[in-house]
Amino acid sequence: xxxxxxxxxxxxxxxxxxxxxxxxxxxxxxxxxxxxxxxxxxxxxxxxxxxxxxxxxxxxxxxxxxxxxxxxxxxxxxxxxxxxxxxxxxxxxxxxxxxxxxxxxxxxxxxxxxxxxxxxxxxxxxxxxxxxxxxxxxxxxxxxxxxxxxxxxxxxxxxxxxxxxxxxxxxxxxxxxxxxxxxxxxxxxxxxxxxxxxxxxxxxxxxxxxxxxxxxxxxxxxxxxxxx
Ligand code: HEM
Ligand code: HEM
Numbered sequence: 001x002x003x004x005x006x007x008x009x010x011x012x013x014x015x016x017x018x019x020x021x022x023x024x025x026x027x028x029x030x031x032x033x034x035x036x037x038x039x040x041x042x043x044x045x046x047x048x049x050x051x052x053x054x055x056x057x058x059x060x061x062x063x064x065x066x067x068x069x070x071x072x073x074x075x076x077x078x079x080x081x082x083x084x085x086x087x088x089x090x091x092x093x094x095x096x097x098x099x100x101x102x103x104x105x106x107x108x109x110x111x112x113x114x115x116x117x118x119x120x121x122x123x124x125x126x127x128x129x130x131x132x133x134x135x136x137x138x139x140x141x142x143x144x145x146x147x148x149x150x151x152x153x154x155x156x157x158x159x160x161x162x163x164x165x166x167x168x169x170x171x172x173x174x175x176x177x178x179x180x181x182x183x184x185x186x187x188x189x190x191x192x193x194x195x196x197x198x199x200x201x202x203x204x205x206x207x208x209x210x211x212x213x214x215x216x217x218x219x220x221x222x223x224x225x226x227x228x
Contacts, residue, residue, distance in 0.1 A: 010197055012098045013187045014067040016208035020059055021184055027052050028115065028162070032155075042131050046122065050219050053119040056112060057215035058208075065211075067202040069099035076109065077102040089176075096191060098198035107165055114157045121147040121154065123223065134223040 027048050034045035063072040077085075081102040088094040094101070100108055124147035125133040136144050172178045183189045191197055 007190045007192050008197065009188045010098060010191045010200075011187055011202070012069050012183055012189045012198075012200065014070065014202050014208075015187065015205060016058075016062060016066065016212075017070045018184055018187055020055060020062070024052065024055055024115075027055070028158070046131075046133070049119050049122045050223055052115060053123075054212070054216040054219040056116050056119060057218065058212045059112065061211045061215065062208065065203070066208065068200045075100040075102075075105035077105055082106065096189070096195055098189065098191075098200055104168070107161070107168065110161045111165060114154060114161045117154050118151060118158060121151040123147075125151050134227050138227065 031045055031048045031052065034041040034048060059070075062070050068074050085094060085102040089101075123133040123135045124139055124144050125131070126136045126144045126148055133147070136147075139147075169180055172180045179190075
């Protein structure tokens with residue numbers, strides 16, 4: 001009998017991806033609360049929406065040129081891979097994954113798409129009372145009306161996507177006993193010794209800083225300078 005080997009820790013999430021996640025969570029909660037309060041909070045709702053937009057654009061770029069575990073190419077798999085993964089997972093035979101699993105990959109895409117839809121439609125919104133998005137005069141009235149309807153309707157898509165996300169995290173934490181949340185905080189996952197350690201490529205922090213500055217500047221330009 002070979003001696004038991006203690007699991008080792010491996011770094012799976014880089015700092016930019018983790019900061020992105022927890023900032024996004026805070027901003028989405030704030031966006032929904034400020035939208036419900038309305039009134040004087042609407043201006044803060046819109047500002048939080050701009051911050052979300054800058055973050056999402058950053059995440060898309062990071063998904064293209066960022067660290068390996070954050071790249072779309074490394075976690076967007078075929079739908080068949082989702083079934084294979086889920087079958088293995090239910091049978092408790094899934095190998096550990098240094099990143100999103102095949103099902104989680106689609107959940108990430110759903111979350112990012114729903115949130116991007118919300119942030120972009122917000123730019124063209126017009127509630128016909130007091131509040132307009134910064135770009136509503138730049139497009140035909142029909143676009144404004146569509147954007148406004150989508151902004152209200154897509155709220156429900158966001159709740160469903162976030163709800164599924166949280167249920168999945170709860171299942172992993174309490175049923176499968178995999179501390180995913182801890183990994184999203186510390187960046188590290190326990191790696192069972194029976195499996196070969198993954199060798200992920202990480203990108204330097206300065207690249208993420210450059211990208212977030214660029215997307216923030218772009219959004220600032222889009223909502224303040226461009227409309228004039
Ligand atoms: C408004 C609420 C939330 C939104 C919009 C959201 C969004 C996201 C997104 C976009 C990702 C993908 C991360 C990436 O690759 O960039 C993600 C992953 C993750 N989220 Fe959330 N999240 C929310 C709430 C939460 C909460 C409340 C928790 C738990 C306390 C949580 C835990 C995690 C974990 C652990 C992952 C990594 C999953 C994995 O290991 O594959 N999220 N979330
Ligand atoms: C991604 C971030 C965003 C989220 C999650 C979000 C969410 C929401 C929700 C849930 C509502 C409906 C509140 C209700 O009446 O029950 C709402 C309304 C509104 N949103 Fe957003 N929004 C976001 C981004 C934006 C942006 C970027 C703008 C504009 C710059 C914006 C402008 C508005 C306005 C003006 C309303 C009020 C519309 C009305 O009273 O009919 N939102 N938002």
